[in-house]
Each structure stands twice: as C-alpha cells, then as structure tokens.
Amino acid sequence: MKKIIHRAADRGYANHGWLKSHHSFSFANYYDPNKIHFGALRVLNDDIVKGGMGFGAHPHDNMEIISIVLDGALEHRDNTGKQEIIRRNDVQVMSAGTGVVHSEFNASKTEDVNFLQIWVFPKERNIKPRHDQKTFSPAFPENGLQEIVSPDGSNGALSIHQDAWFTLGKLEAGQQLDITPKQKGNGCYLFLLSGEVKIAGEVLETRDAIGIEDYDTAQLEVLKPAEFLLIDVPMLN
Known part of the structure; x- marks a missing residue:
C-alpha cells in the first residue's frame, strides 16, 4: 500500500475577502509540486463565498467538475441556458468537454455558502458538454454510505465520464x-x-x-462521529 497524507492545516489558502478557499491540490496561485493531483483527481477546493458574491462567467474544457454544497445555496448559470440553484444535499456534475462558460454565485444576499469544487480528468477528451444535478436524501441512514457519482450512474448516482466513484459516508x-x-x-x-x-x-x-493506492482493502475505524467523502479514481501515469 502507498499512502499520502494531506493535513487540513497544510492546504493552500486564499482569502479574497468575498471568497475563502482551501486547496487540497495546486490551484491558481498555490503551487506544491507534491500536490498536483491524485490519479485522475485534479482539484478539491473547499470554498466559502459571502452573500451576494461569486465567480463571474469563466470557461472550462475537458474536465469533469463536481460541486457538492455543504451549507447554503449556490446559483449556477452557463452558456447552454442552464440556471439552477444547488443547495445542501444537492450534487451537480458538469462535463466541460469541448468547452463551456459558466458562473457560480451565492444564491443568498446575506448568508455564506460552503461548497466543494472538485475536478476530475475525463476518460475521453472533447466530448459534448453536459450538465446534471440531483438532490440526495438528507436522511440516509446513520452508519450508512450514499453513492453520489459513478461511471454509469448506477445506484441512483450521477454519471461521470471517468471510471470514478464518489461516496458520502456518515458513521458513528x-x-x-x-x-x-x-x-x-x-x-x-x-x-x-x-x-x-x-x-x-x-x-x-x-x-x-488521505490518498491510498496499490491496496486490496483498507480498514476505516471511526474514533469520533464522522462524515466523509470517498473518491475512487484511476491512478494516472
């Protein structure tokens, strides 16, 4: 088994006033040669956006972008005409493919929104852009797991153009x-x-x-009540 530990305090951090962002991997002005990506997982940003503020229209291409709102509400708009609100318990997947322009703003004028912005390298480049969103039950069982992203959208998950699976867990x-x-x-x-x-x-x-590879089984033991995100991804050369 190989493993890499990313401590919360060692993440990149940017404070723009309206935006406070922690970067698990190199992003924007934060660069760490040891934190470029983990396999197909390229970006995991933990963002807090102030009320009434957000990211103006900007382009993406050839990336699978997953947004998970942890608290508050996020408004999404893109050049395909999509306009949606992503709330707590919502997950959005956007395949940028050949190119998409979108914006993300806090849907509230007064309350912060906290969300995870995650980028995954696609399995195939230059696909037709697509967008999907789903509300997952906030009442999934204690001591339970909920698959939210998978390659084929099985088990009620959203599909992604990569052999990757995202699972939320909540254990006592x-x-x-x-x-x-x-x-x-x-x-x-x-x-x-x-x-x-x-x-x-x-x-x-x-x-x-923690990132682990070259393993058959890893046992997780919960020391204090925990909520977590598991991202299972191909390990790229």
Whole structure:
C-alpha cells in the first residue's frame, strides 16, 4: 500500500475577502509540486463565498467538475441556458468537454455558502458538454454510505465520464468500514468533512485527507462521529 497524507492545516489558502478557499491540490496561485493531483483527481477546493458574491462567467474544457454544497445555496448559470440553484444535499456534475462558460454565485444576499469544487480528468477528451444535478436524501441512514457519482450512474448516482466513484459516508464512533477499490488499479482519496477516523495507520481529523493506492482493502475505524467523502479514481501515469 502507498499512502499520502494531506493535513487540513497544510492546504493552500486564499482569502479574497468575498471568497475563502482551501486547496487540497495546486490551484491558481498555490503551487506544491507534491500536490498536483491524485490519479485522475485534479482539484478539491473547499470554498466559502459571502452573500451576494461569486465567480463571474469563466470557461472550462475537458474536465469533469463536481460541486457538492455543504451549507447554503449556490446559483449556477452557463452558456447552454442552464440556471439552477444547488443547495445542501444537492450534487451537480458538469462535463466541460469541448468547452463551456459558466458562473457560480451565492444564491443568498446575506448568508455564506460552503461548497466543494472538485475536478476530475475525463476518460475521453472533447466530448459534448453536459450538465446534471440531483438532490440526495438528507436522511440516509446513520452508519450508512450514499453513492453520489459513478461511471454509469448506477445506484441512483450521477454519471461521470471517468471510471470514478464518489461516496458520502456518515458513521458513528466505534463503527468500522472496509474500503476496497471499485476497479483494479484505482486508488482512493478520503476527505474527512468532520469527526475523527483512523485509516491505514493514520489518524485523520476534520478536513484532513488521505490518498491510498496499490491496496486490496483498507480498514476505516471511526474514533469520533464522522462524515466523509470517498473518491475512487484511476491512478494516472
């Protein structure tokens, strides 16, 4: 097993006043040669946007972009005519493909919005841009997992143009979970949203992360009630 630890305090950080952003990987003005990507996972930004503010229209291409709202509401608009609000328990997938221009603004004038912006390299380049969004039940069982993204959209998940799976977990203290690769050669990146867990001999606290590869099974032990995101992705050369 190979592993890499990304501590919350070691993430890149940018404070633009209207935007506070933590970068798990090199992004914008933050560069760390040891944190370029984890396999097909290129970006994981933990963003807080002030009320009434947001990202103006900007382009993307050849990237799978996943937005997960943790608190508040985010308004999305793009050049295909799409205009939607992404709220807590909502997940949005956008395949940029040959090119798309979009904007993201806090849907509230007064309350902050906190969301994860995640980029994954696509399996195939220059596909037709697409966009999909779904509300996932906020009441999925305690000590349960909920698959939110998969290659074929199985199990009620949103589909992505990559052999990647995203799973949200919510486990009580004392619970254990065996994590196995979704397909041979994939690695797993665990981002701890809250709580405390032990995995691969490492203790993680809120907003810490671990990437593991070349493994058959990794046991997750929950030390304090925890919510987390598991991202299973191909490991690129």
